[in-house]
Amino acid sequence: MKSISFQLCLGALVVSLLSACSGDVNGVPEPRAASETSIVSGRRLLAHYGCGLCHTIPGIPGADSMAGPPLNCFYERTYIAGRLSNTSDHLTKWIQDPQSIDPNTAMPNLGVTKDEAQDIAAYLYHRPSFLERRGFDRDCS
């Protein structure tokens, strides 16, 4: 028992040390820090703007369309829409005004404000465990 709890402690220490570091790990972006308020607001905004009419978005009821690419596991992506490196700034910009990145993209400009786009990005970047703890479905497989 003693050694198991020691191992658990050691594991927790390693995890907290790792999560204290930011940046990429083997080219995979780390999950972005975001407040819970922002993530919850992002979830509401994704439903409000009807992003699920074109996207499958885990955790958003009724968001099961395949007209656009699925928006799952965003914290693991390298690119946004195959055009931009996956940074919070780029994601926010894409959500606000996709035509400013590519005038020919089929994704419409829905009039999302910068603050709203930041909250939506926070939702897309959050770790699955955040919603699981609240009983929402958030499957990243």
Ligand code: HEC
């Ligand atoms: C009318 C359909 C439609 C709606 C509504 C829509 N999108 Fe999109 N979205 C698309 C399409 C199509 C693409 C692929 C665009 C491309 O690659 O040019 C896309 C791409 C994206 C991407 C990049 C996906 C990737 O795999 O890299 C994100 C992020 C995104 N949309 C977020 C949103 C958000 C957030 C909303 C709501 C505010 C939204 N979309 C509403 C059609 C839509």
